[in-house]
Amino acid sequence: MAGSGVAHMRPESDPVLSVDQMVVEFPVGRGQKVHAVSGMNIDLLPGETLGILGESGCGKSSAGRAIMQEPSPTSGTVRLLDHELTGLKIKPLRKARSRMQMIMQDPVSSLNPRRRVRDLVAEGLAIWGYDGDDMDASIRETLTAVGLDPDAVWDRRPHELSGGQCQRVCIARALMMNPDVLICDEPVSALDVSVQAQILNLLERTKEKYDLSMIFIAHDVSVVKNISDRVMVLYLGKTCEVLPSQGMQTRALHPYTRTLIASIPGGEQAFSSDDPVAGDLVEEKPRSAATTELPSPLNPPSGCRFRTRCPLATEQCAAEEPQLREVGQGHFIACHNVATGIV
Ligand SMILES: Nc1ncnc2c1ncn2[C@@H]1O[C@H](COP(=O)(O)OP(=O)(O)OP(=O)(O)O)[C@@H](O)[C@H]1O
Ligand SMILES: [Mg+2]
Structure with a gap:
């Protein structure tokens, strides 16, 4: 889907998280609404990391928040382990949802500026009324696990920490809840490059140690492909497109995914210049999606939503929404032109 479909779902598997036909719309007055997410389907398997990739405004954070039910999606279902979350009232929802934690895009503003690190990390459990004798010991252990010195940061407030330290506190807060699923919404985009690498390493180590399944949202192809097992391009x-992250730079088929890859430094070299898609993207960069505006989500294009920026668009793309179809092992694409053999 810049079309629709469920071809990429794995019905024989037992996912920790399944998202079915999720729609997120925001009414904005005069009968208009923002179509932020339009029919998303996800099955996240135990221990898997799914990257969600797309440019600014394509609906990544809206999708992450709707999965967390903050707020609930406009329609569709979200199932976490044995619980269907979308119909739950606030108390049972809080309980069921505690197994899924989200790390927000901006680490500093996602922390209450008046609270100290000790309380910020304990907050989730405190909401449940838990403040056992072992609480301080677990906070210390978790702070140490995320690379913070408990003695140094214990009484500090967010403004007394660096951005990277704040993000470590956010990760510690999430881990205290012993989650099965961690949703990371651009967890490193607000950090400088050297700190980005540290936090990404930390997330990978944490995922192994705590046996987590992860949704990793980002707009940066190089970040997403390194940390994910599969990548969903939005x-x-x-x-x-949904594809294995390994080798995605050369395997990607959808013109939009190729545009994203071609726009990273050195990315255009992933495709040869006689490739009918990449050739257009590389030679006609000024016309390519990387340099033009996203159409309005109030009134998205008919058929394939990418068609207004696609070098391969035909009349069929305006008339008909392409369905996801399998084009290789674990590789799915929604594009009429790939389907008709142009690529
Ligand atoms: N509460 C809201 N009310 C109205 N529109 C909203 C709301 N939240 C998000 N949107 C719109 O929904 C669309 C998707 O926004 P979203 O924040 O999900 O994008 P994103 O992919 O996370 O972008 P970025 O990479 O910049 O974080 C955008 O057009 C945005 O303006
Ligand atoms: Mg976002």
Whole structure:
């Protein structure tokens, strides 16, 4: 999907998290609404990391928040382990949802500025009324696990920490809840490059140690491909392509995914210049999606939503929404032109 479909779902598997036909819309007055996410389907298996990739405004954070039910999606279902979350009232929802934690895009503003590190890390458990004798010991252990010295940061408030330290506190807070699923919404985009690498390493180590399944949201191809097992590429609320992260730079087929890859330094070298898609993208960069505006999510294009920026668009793309279809092992794409053999 910059079309629709469920071809990428794995019905024989037992996912920790399944998202079915999730739609997120925001009414904005005069009968208009923002179509932020339009029919998303996800099955996240135990221990798996799914990367969600797309440019700014394509609906990544809206999807992450809707999975967390903050707020609930407009329609569709979200199932976490044995619980269908979308129909739950606030108390049972809080309980069921505690197994899933989200790390937000901006680490500093996601922490209450008046609270100290000790309380910030304990907050989730405190909401449940838990403040056992072993609480301080677990906070210390978790702070140490995320690379913070408990004695040094214990009484500090967020403004007394660096951005990287704040993100470590956010990760510690999430881990205190012993989650099965961690949703990371651009957890490193607000940090400088050297700290980004430290936090990404920390997330990978943490995932192994705590046996987590992870959704990792980012707009940066190089970050997503390194940390993920599979990558879902999102365009204007629709899924364009789902593919294994390994080798994705050369394997990607959807013109939008190729545009994203071609726009990173050295990315255009992933495709040869006689490749019909990449050739267009590389030679006609000024016309390519990387340099033009995303269409309005109030009134998305008919058919394939990517067609207005796609070098391969035909009349069929305006008339018909492409369905996801399998084009290789674990590789799915929603594009009429790939389907008709142009690529
Ligand atoms: N509460 C809201 N009310 C109205 N529109 C919203 C709301 N939240 C998000 N949107 C719109 O929904 C669309 C998707 O936004 P979202 O924040 O999910 O994008 P994103 O992919 O996370 O972008 P970024 O990479 O910049 O974080 C955008 O057009 C945004 O303006
Ligand atoms: Mg976002």
